[in-house]
Amino acid sequence: MASVATFFLENQEMIFLVILAIFLGVEVISNVPAILHTPLMSGSNAISGVVIMGSIIVIGYADPNDTLQLVLGLLAVVLGTLNVVGGFAVTGRMLAMFKKRK
Amino acid sequence: MSEFLLELFYIVGCITFIVGLKMLSSPDSARKGNTIAAAGMILAIIGTILFYRNEAGEPVGNIPWIIGGLVIGGGLGYLMAVKVQMTAMPQMVSFFNGTGGACSALIAAMELFSSPSTETGFLVVAYLGIGIGTITFSGSMVAFGKLDDKISDIRSRIMPYVNLVLFAVVFGLIGYATFAPQAMGDTAGWWLLGIALIYGILFVMPIGGADMPVVIALLNSLSGIAGAFGGLLYGNRIMLIGGILVGASGLILTALMCKAMNRSLMNVLIGNFGGGASGGGGAAGDQTIREATVNDVAIMCAYASKVAIVPGYGLAVAQAQHACHEFEKLLEDKGVDVYYAIHPVAGRMPGHMNVLLAEADVPYPKLVEMDDANPIMPNTDVVIVVGANDVVNPAAETDPGSPIYGMPVIKVWEAKSVIVMKRSMRPGYAGIENPLFFHERTKMLFGDAKDTMNKLIAELKTL
Incomplete structure (x- = not known):
């Protein structure tokens, strides 16, 4: 658990980027004919x-x-x-x- | 200063990717969107060469090598893209997808082998980059070969089990090598490369032609995910964002394709379709088909008020798209309203039919999606099915025993009459009987799609 927490804190910026980009990717594409x-x-x-x-x-x-x-x-x-x-x-x-x- | 400039270039690059993808989702802005994203990519490449600094603050070296690589890859890529026939588009897209996957795997492997780090985060990202990049590469290359008819499907009953085992081995190895880095050392990377290469080949091998759109979309998504791992590995934000955007949009497209076939992704990948289980249609021998002549069809169409054309992969094989367009124009000149009803998985990649018909200059408002076409079917006088089979099979609605039961189809049998253009009575790719051919409103017109279309055109001109 402790190692997960450190990993998260060390890479928080990247993790946020990944999650936001996933939503963005889904959103941008969802209405393509x-x-x-x-x-x-x-x-x-x-x-x-x-x-x-x-x-x-x-x-x-x-x-x-x-x-x-x-x-x-x-x-x-x-x-x-x-x-x-x-x-x-x-x-x-x-x-x-x-x-x-x- | 150079770090600031680099990030500036990268931010602009990211924005162009997002805006470009957004613009690609509307026909009027799509071309501009593609150009914008390409411009952003060029900017990001220039930014990397000029302003990237490593931890010691040194700029990028080996510039002649970099320029050389860009020139070789760019020249080859451009030539291939310009030379390729429109009907060969699915394999071209697969090929380029594969080279991207190979690039991801290669940079992840080089980083892994040159760095002494045994940090868990670094290792897992590097191994995942190698694994997914390699699967993307070998899978795309097999898809390329299959679409190009250079490789035939290989199916057997044990294949799904072999693939499940390989899948487990690939990810088991990644886990093992990450958490016990001393156990295998650098050899883990080599093993992973080899096994992932084999898994990529074997996973695409058994997938039938009708399922190709799903696999192509999935491989496209995987190439993005591999790129995103590269981004994590190098702490490079534009790689990360670009990769994730592609990965996410590819998954959406994969889900759309699966939905259009009413099957789960697992079902496509493991596959029990057309593997011999689909006996069905025993009564076919008793039923009679009605044959039409070219002359009949020409007259029917010329005096109809609304005609629909339903294209399928057979149209692509026969290269009949230009003849189709000419036929449609002649009918329009006679005052007939003509539209194309297009199933989302017709052809060998998502949107395949639209690209082919666009190549033949068919204006896109004439291309009607399945969900919009079905309500107007009852008002359509004549439907001409050109080289399509499973996507117009009524068994999908009426026969719970059929392997395609539940798949949304174009309900051509609701039109006043149906003409099916086909080379022979052989069942379609999935090997399923099609009751449409024996339907009371259906007439068959046998022959090569292009020849038959040309005969129809000649006949129409005499009317």
């Missing part, structure tokens, strides 16, 4: 590419002489960017097709 399900999914998929920040930090502090670390870091950056750029580009392409009138 079915016609937008695919673009919404691929758009949010692109947003989940924020992990790219982590990959930049990882490679940014990698030892320049440690090739393995550099290569793995590079791989992480490439994978993250694929997710971000591919995701937003595909979503943009889909949304460009939705037209009200011909």
